[in-house]
Amino acid sequence: MRLTVRSIARAPIPSMLLVMSALALAVAAHAFPGRAETARVTSVAHYTLANGLQLVVVPDRRTPVVTHMIWYKVGSADEPAGKSGIAHFLEHLMFKGTARNPAGRFSQTLATIGGQENAFTSTDFTAFFQRTSREHLASLMEFEADRMTGLVLTDANVLPELQVVLEEWNLRVGNDPGARLGEQVTAALYLNHPYHRPVIGWRNEIVKLNREEALDFYRHFYTPNNAVVVVAGDVAAEDAKAMAEATYGKVVPRTEIGPRVRPAEPQPEPGAVRHVVLADQRVAQPSLQRSYLVPSIATAQPGEAEAIAVLVHALGSGSTSRLYRELIAEKGVASDAGAWYQDAALDMSRLGLYGTPRPGVSLHQLEDAIDGVIAEVIDKGIAPEEIERAKNRMIAAYVYAQDNQASLARLYGAALTTGSSVEEVQSRPERLRAVTAEAVNAAARHWLDPRRSVTGYLVHDLKQREDKRS
Amino acid sequence: MTRHRGYGVMRRVLFASALIVLAAGPAGATSIERVISPGGIEAWLVRQPSVPLVAMDFAMIGGANEDPADKAGVAHLVASTIDEGAGDLDDKAYHQRLEDHAIELSFSANRDHFRGSLRTLTANRDLAFDTLRLSLTAPRFDDDAVERVRTQILADLRRATTSPGGIASEVWWHTAFAGHPYGRPVHGTLESMPRITIAELKAYAKRVFARATLKIAIVGDIDAATAGLLIDKAFGGLPEQPELAAIPNAGPQGLGRRIVVDLDVPQSVIMFGGPGVARNDPDFFAAYLVNHILGGGAMSSRLYTEVREKRGLAYGVSTSLVPLAHAQLISGSTATRADRTADTLEIIEREMKNLAENGPTDQELAKTKSFLKGSYGLYFDTSSKIAAQLVQIQLDKLGIDYIDRRNGLIDAVTRGDAQRVAKRLLDGKMLITVVGKPQGVTSKDVSAAGSGG
Numbered sequence: 001m002r003l004t005v006r007s008i009a010r011a012p013i014p015s016m017l018l019v020m021s022a023l024a025l026a027v028a029a030h031a032f033p034g035r036a037e038t039a040r041v042t043s044v045a046h047y048t049l050a051n052g053l054q055l056v057v058v059p060d061r062r063t064p065v066v067t068h069m070i071w072y073k074v075g076s077a078d079e080p081a082g083k084s085g086i087a088h089f090l091e092h093l094m095f096k097g098t099a100r101n102p103a104g105r106f107s108q109t110l111a112t113i114g115g116q117e118n119a120f121t122s123t124d125f126t127a128f129f130q131r132t133s134r135e136h137l138a139s140l141m142e143f144e145a146d147r148m149t150g151l152v153l154t155d156a157n158v159l160p161e162l163q164v165v166l167e168e169w170n171l172r173v174g175n176d177p178g179a180r181l182g183e184q185v186t187a188a189l190y191l192n193h194p195y196h197r198p199v200i201g202w203r204n205e206i207v208k209l210n211r212e213e214a215l216d217f218y219r220h221f222y223t224p225n226n227a228v229v230v231v232a233g234d235v236a237a238e239d240a241k242a243m244a245e246a247t248y249g250k251v252v253p254r255t256e257i258g259p260r261v262r263p264a265e266p267q268p269e270p271g272a273v274r275h276v277v278l279a280d281q282r283v284a285q286p287s288l289q290r291s292y293l294v295p296s297i298a299t300a301q302p303g304e305a306e307a308i309a310v311l312v313h314a315l316g317s318g319s320t321s322r323l324y325r326e327l328i329a330e331k332g333v334a335s336d337a338g339a340w341y342q343d344a345a346l347d348m349s350r351l352g353l354y355g356t357p358r359p360g361v362s363l364h365q366l367e368d369a370i371d372g373v374i375a376e377v378i379d380k381g382i383a384p385e386e387i388e389r390a391k392n393r394m395i396a397a398y399v400y401a402q403d404n405q406a407s408l409a410r411l412y413g414a415a416l417t418t419g420s421s422v423e424e425v426q427s428r429p430e431r432l433r434a435v436t437a438e439a440v441n442a443a444a445r446h447w448l449d450p451r452r453s454v455t456g457y458l459v460h461d462l463k464q465r466e467d468k469r470s
Numbered sequence: 471m472t473r474h475r476g477y478g479v480m481r482r483v484l485f486a487s488a489l490i491v492l493a494a495g496p497a498g499a500t501s502i503e504r505v506i507s508p509g510g511i512e513a514w515l516v517r518q519p520s521v522p523l524v525a526m527d528f529a530m531i532g533g534a535n536e537d538p539a540d541k542a543g544v545a546h547l548v549a550s551t552i553d554e555g556a557g558d559l560d561d562k563a564y565h566q567r568l569e570d571h572a573i574e575l576s577f578s579a580n581r582d583h584f585r586g587s588l589r590t591l592t593a594n595r596d597l598a599f600d601t602l603r604l605s606l607t608a609p610r611f612d613d614d615a616v617e618r619v620r621t622q623i624l625a626d627l628r629r630a631t632t633s634p635g636g637i638a639s640e641v642w643w644h645t646a647f648a649g650h651p652y653g654r655p656v657h658g659t660l661e662s663m664p665r666i667t668i669a670e671l672k673a674y675a676k677r678v679f680a681r682a683t684l685k686i687a688i689v690g691d692i693d694a695a696t697a698g699l700l701i702d703k704a705f706g707g708l709p710e711q712p713e714l715a716a717i718p719n720a721g722p723q724g725l726g727r728r729i730v731v732d733l734d735v736p737q738s739v740i741m742f743g744g745p746g747v748a749r750n751d752p753d754f755f756a757a758y759l760v761n762h763i764l765g766g767g768a769m770s771s772r773l774y775t776e777v778r779e780k781r782g783l784a785y786g787v788s789t790s791l792v793p794l795a796h797a798q799l800i801s802g803s804t805a806t807r808a809d810r811t812a813d814t815l816e817i818i819e820r821e822m823k824n825l826a827e828n829g830p831t832d833q834e835l836a837k838t839k840s841f842l843k844g845s846y847g848l849y850f851d852t853s854s855k856i857a858a859q860l861v862q863i864q865l866d867k868l869g870i871d872y873i874d875r876r877n878g879l880i881d882a883v884t885r886g887d888a889q890r891v892a893k894r895l896l897d898g899k900m901l902i903t904v905v906g907k908p909q910g911v912t913s914k915d916v917s918a919a920g921s922g923g
Contacts, residue, residue, distance in 0.1 A: 062518060063851045095769075104770070104779075111770040112837045114844020131848050163782025170737035171785050171805050175634055233851075281734065282632040285625050319565045328618060329562070335621040356625045389569055396572030396591060403521050404852045 045237035046422045049249050052225025056412045057240045058232035060405040066233030067406045068140045069129040071413040074221035077123045077194040077262055085201020088121040089165055090214045096157045098150030106143045123195050124346045125417035134234040141247035148222050148251050158211040169200055177280035178458055184276045185456040189291050192263045225253045228416045232405035265348055268451040277457045288363050289354045290455040294447045296349035298419030305343055306431050307439035312341040313390035314382050326373050333361045333369045344418040363457045374448050381441040395429045504870055507698035509706045513686035514860045515697050524595050524690035525853035526588045527861045532678035533579040534656040535717050541666050543658015545579035548674050552577050554615035556604035561615040573598040581652055582795040584678055592691040599700040606679050607707040611671045627660050634739040634905040637731055642741045642903045646722035680712035687860030689853040719796045721745055726899035726916040738811040738906030743801030744898055749793040749866045756883045756891035762838045763830045765789030765802050772821050783814045800895050811908035826896035829889025839880050
């Protein structure tokens with residue numbers, strides 16, 4: 001129970017972010033036959049201040065607390081070549097104080113008034129948040145506006161923090177063979193696009209990051225015209241706007257941020273179906289993971305991302321899903337299997353499958369079984385009732401999300417920093433409702449193409465894999 | 471789907487009390503009602519008609535403590551299979567019913583309690599509570615479903631055998647509570663899990679699920695009368711009294727020992743713990759404040775500052791009070807690079823010693839009191855969180871007015887109390903487990919106990 005290692009603080013959790021995004025949809029599972037679903041979309045206000053900063057206010061007046069987040073449109077995919085990990089390192093350094101609020105004053109204030117805080121980094125965004133009782137909102141904005149441009153870094157506070165980041169790397173990557181395989185699969189999947197880098201960075205580059213590089217990165221990307229503030233909780237939209245004008249509104253933009261154009265992926269090579277095997281003596285339970293290159297909400301044709309989301313749900317979310325039923329319940333080749341879809345991404349995103357073989361079943365056999373499920377979906381399609389169930393559950397999850405101001409704030413922040421919009425988030429239930437069986441099955445045929453995928457095997461040793469293949 | 475089936479004559483629904491909660495705190499003007507169902511079952515209710523859902527949490531005494539001595543993991547396997555079919559519904563039909571109606575129903579077992587959590591849209595609440603009734607009173611534990619879940623748990627257990635955090639935790643508990651139910655892994659072992667029989671799952675459900683130890687909290691779009699009827703529907707069929715094993719109280723053993731487990735990982739995981747303070751101990755809040763100052767949640771604890779901020783030795787380091795039903799602990803953990811493991815251990819021990827000898831400063835105490843009061847509301851901002859809090863308050867026997875009294879309890883702690891309790895908590899030796907390849911850190915037994923590594 002509580003005697004487990006808890007990672008506190010300032011955590012970008014690359015894999016976790018992914019999981020959460022998948023969960024946002026997975027949890028979205030659960031439907032209701034009633035159509036009350038569209039009745040509860042909270043009224044959300046969206047402003048753009050004169051200096052370009054965007055503000056989203058999501059009122060939740062039930063409890064006198066607020067969630068305040070600032071999202072910068074910068075992530076690991078925006079890093080200069082050779083400086084992987086700098087976005088995440090800077091996220092850590094943002095807690096080191098400013099001229100006006102030196103070392104730790106912001107955190108100390110939260111530690112006194114009773115606030116929670118943290119931060120996280122992803123491929124496309126870096127976000128900081130605080131949760132406090134409502135009367136502190138203006139003060140949170142003041143602190144956050146101050147550190148948008150006022151950060152002061154010295155070697156004395158930068159050097160130990162680099163060690164912290166390396167311990168974070170140990171915790172998330174070095175100590176975890178499954179995470180290392182995940183890095184390899186992603187790196188193999190993105191041949192050209194910077195999404196191929198781990199959010200935390202490659203270790204050989206992390207160790208060389210320094211204060212000047214962090215500040216250069218900061219000066220370029222941390223500016224009001226590159227930020228989205230999301231406030232969810234017990235505040236009226238006009239009041240939040242007035243507070244934001246008085247704090248964030250005073251920050252002068254320091255750079256013009258152009259369009260975020262990254263190198264695109266080439267067309268899939270017709271002859272290449274890629275596999276990666278990672279062997280580690282600590283792997284006591286082999287497993288398989290596969291990623292496909294697919295569009296995100298931002299890059300998809302209208303309706304396509306929703307169709308992919310429904311497909312993934314019917315394919316691999318919950319125990320009525322195809323993968324669960326066929327691999328676990330019927331064929332008995334897997335003890336665990338599922339699918340996820342990272343819908344929020346500025347560029348081409350990923351759809352993932354995973355499975356754990358039962359004892360006596362090789363990864364090769366498991367992969368064949370997974371391919372069998374996919375072939376059947378492509379060949380015969382997913383039945384309308386399965387699609388309805390998936391849609392109902394996803395729409396219901398959206399209703400459940402209305403109960404959690406922090407989740408709502410994340411939903412809007414992620415959308416606005418990955419090329420999507422408030423309107424898109426709000427219209428999700430209707431757009432999911434409109435997904436047809438034809439669209440789902442067309443998405444399956446088009447996107448579940450092995451040439452668009454990389455499959456990873458996690459094994460104890462390479463010999464084990466060869467033995468079992470035969 | 472059943473929708474407001476006729477219940478015939480509504481019998482007596484009592485509202486034993488309706489308290490205004492937290493005039494200035496977490497739940498704002500929300501009130502907690504004590505509902506006694508027509509069948510005599512108590513639940514705490516917070517009405518929130520503004521979101522069309524109902525969340526309910528419940529708990530009963532008897533978690534992994536009720537596992538047979540040689541069959542660790544029974545409670546976990548029950549919690550993992552009780553939603554795999556019930557009554558006429560086989561596993562597939564059961565899941566389909568939940569999924570078709572967007573009902574979220576989950577069960578879990580920790581050391582002391584069996585818990586459940588239900589979330590439903592208002593429109594489907596009758597069906598949701600009825601499905602819960604089926605699970606509690608007529609779980610099927612069908613052979614194929616149990617085997618399927620067992621296979622998954624075994625895969626998790628295999629993974630844990632090489633996870634440094636998993637090993638550090640298991641060795642710690644096994645050593646600290648040798649011979650006591652707390653010494654057994656809650657999720658079972660690779661050796662015990664395959665041997666658990668379906669008869670044992672059924673026996674567990676029959677012995678543990680009972681009304682006498684049941685604590686319930688409901689939050690959402692529902693009134694007291696309806697809540698009473700639904701509670702009776704879900705829980706009314708349970709026997710009044712459970713048949714629970716007698717669990718002795720125990721203190722952690724092995725204090726002063728350090729156990730190093732060799733594992734080829736770049737980072738050493740450290741776990742440490744010693745005797746804590748019971749939830750009903752008059753010193754609980756003093757201990758709570760002391761723990762917060764030493765290694766509690768905020769990013770300003772002494773350990774966080776010394777281990778992470780100043781030296782960059784770890785990504786996280788924290789401590790917490792663990793008040794179990796039959797033992798009280800203070801425990802902590804961190805993960806640090808192999809070549810600095812000894813330094814990290816030394817710093818943690820030095821900080822504990824310093825706090826034990828000198829107590830916290832007035833400023834730290836004031837800041838921490840302010841934090842604990844100010845942050846309480848953050849635990850009440852979703853229906854599910856409120857339900858979980860209200861069940862915990864009932865399990866801890868703190869009373870329905872606890873949320874109102876809590877600030878006073880925090881404010882009442884004096885510097886003298888904190889100093890005395892810091893000594894009580896942190897002056898003694900702890901049991902430490904280290905997993906990895908720590909340089910210069912070896913196992914030591916109690917007799918060789920000294921400081922440093």
